[in-house]
Amino acid sequence: MSGVEQRPVAEGEAGWRLDRWCRHHFPGLAHGALQKLMRTGQFRLDGRRVRGGERLQPGQIVRVPP
DSSP states (O other): OOOOEEEEOOGGGTTOBHHHHHHHHOTTSOHHHHHHHHHTTOSEETTEEOOTTOBOOTTOEEEEOO
């Protein structure tokens, strides 16, 4: 098993930046490590690479690396 998760964006998280969403769901993840995961395309939004400043919409799927 690869350990990759697919998490939907909840209604209450609409309009959040992706980096804020990640810090909320993974508080132990350092900012630099989070930025590196986004730069290398390991965090994805609806299957595409994104930057931390991307705004989220309800129902979108965030790919979370292991």
